[in-house]
Amino acid sequence: MERTILLVDMDAFFASVEQQSNPALRGKPVAVMGGGKRTVVTTASYEARSFGVRTGMNLHEARQACPELIVVVGNNDKYTHTCTELKKIYLRYTPLVEIYSIDEAFLDVTGSEHLFGGPLEIGQRIKREIRKRFGINATVGIGPNKLIAKLAADLSKPDGLRWIRPHEVSEVLEDLPPGELWGIGPRMAAHLRAMGINTCGELARTPTGILRSRFGITGERLKMMAMGRDETPVISDSETGEVRSIGHSMTLPRDIYSMSEIESYILILSDRVAFRARRYGYAGRTVSVVIRYKSFETFSLQRKLTVPTDDTHLIYRVAKEIVRPIRLREPVRLLGVSISSLIKTTAQQCLFDEQKKRRRLLETVDGINLRYGSYSLLWAAALQAESHKGVISPAWRPEGVHKTL
DNA sequence: TCTGGGGTCCTAGGACCC
DNA sequence: TCTGGGGTCCTAGGACCC
Numbered sequence: 001m002e003r004t005i006l007l008v009d010m011d012a013f014f015a016s017v018e019q020q021s022n023p024a025l026r027g028k029p030v031a032v033m034g035g036g037k038r039t040v041v042t043t044a045s046y047e048a049r050s051f052g053v054r055t056g057m058n059l060h061e062a063r064q065a066c067p068e069l070i071v072v073v074g075n076n077d078k079y080t081h082t083c084t085e086l087k088k089i090y091l092r093y094t095p096l097v098e099i100y101s102i103d104e105a106f107l108d109v110t111g112s113e114h115l116f117g118g119p120l121e122i123g124q125r126i127k128r129e130i131r132k133r134f135g136i137n138a139t140v141g142i143g144p145n146k147l148i149a150k151l152a153a154d155l156s157k158p159d160g161l162r163w164i165r166p167h168e169v170s171e172v173l174e175d176l177p178p179g180e181l182w183g184i185g186p187r188m189a190a191h192l193r194a195m196g197i198n199t200c201g202e203l204a205r206t207p208t209g210i211l212r213s214r215f216g217i218t219g220e221r222l223k224m225m226a227m228g229r230d231e232t233p234v235i236s237d238s239e240t241g242e243v244r245s246i247g248h249s250m251t252l253p254r255d256i257y258s259m260s261e262i263e264s265y266i267l268i269l270s271d272r273v274a275f276r277a278r279r280y281g282y283a284g285r286t287v288s289v290v291i292r293y294k295s296f297e298t299f300s301l302q303r304k305l306t307v308p309t310d311d312t313h314l315i316y317r318v319a320k321e322i323v324r325p326i327r328l329r330e331p332v333r334l335l336g337v338s339i340s341s342l343i344k345t346t347a348q349q350c351l352f353d354e355q356k357k358r359r360r361l362l363e364t365v366d367g368i369n370l371r372y373g374s375y376s377l378l379w380a381a382a383l384q385a386e387s388h389k390g391v392i393s394p395a396w397r398p399e400g401v402h403k404t405l
Numbered sequence: 406t407c408t409g410g411g412g413t414c415c416t417a418g419g420a421c422c423c
Numbered sequence: 424t425c426t427g428g429g430g431t432c433c434t435a436g437g438a439c440c441c
Contacts, residue, residue: 040409060406101441185439249410394441395411
């Protein structure tokens, strides 16, 4: 059946929220960044973008692009709160709302569109309500599936509203470079160009066999995408898919070489991962460690356990065993710990049972003190405080396992 | 004063088993 | 008088997304 999907995408979300809460920032080039020294631009306001300020730039680069740039340290609570309120608006139009990231949501309005005078009218109303309630602009893309809705938004931002109707899809795609599509990144686009494929039209006409032999199963999907086909459903939070991994990583305040320092960070990271797993009722059978050297060379190592765990100390122990044999070739810049091969722990270990949570937290704290002496805990706590000033990740969710504090 | 952090999915090679 | 062969599990790496 033909569907109608909306993508609501906040324009420069974090920066817009900051401009709204502080009128002095309005109309000015603003960059939202983390608080630490080694941080990057998370979101630039459109004023800042006009100077060339881009997501991912470090402070130095951003200031070079725009000397009068106003840097604001991100405040995750504000964005999370706004995101939660935005969802309430969406739910007035359909129960099928997928909060894709903190600033993007898919709405499947198939079936409810006629109640509100059609998809464009819904898009218009949502934009208006967001502007009125929060004073920020949103772009709404509408299409017969998520891929096309996303494209419609990308092609019309900022403050856009565009409906690509089913019969318009092939025309819109004909001359579009494949890299503009959601899911085709720079590397894939370069591969395609090397094959002489420069537009979605050309990609759609490339024989499946050729794409298949070159890219495997991905090749078939590429062709489907170039034809504007996408069957993936809008998944509301209540039926959200299984979580695959839980992880934490951090760029260290300074590069380190000593194994004992590395291990102390591994402990903090293990604890954050385990805490989040326990809180949301997951345990993992695979423990992974990622290391980034000063030179930015990055690699990961993992180990599979016989039983899943959500225990801080077990994860820590395994992570240590993984790291210990490594002969470091350079100082370490970033460390990460994650667990995967997840299972759901039993429902009885109730998700939001505050008492249990607190008890387990205490057990954790006790455990650390018992095993490593309170010195470890104090040190860990101090470092944790320091690292909390890090960058806000747009992938953070307002609720669920992937909400990280 | 270079270069964040949270994820998902896919591939490829080797171990191991029958 | 070389090299089966299919299936699964595990590990490492990479592309892509917000």
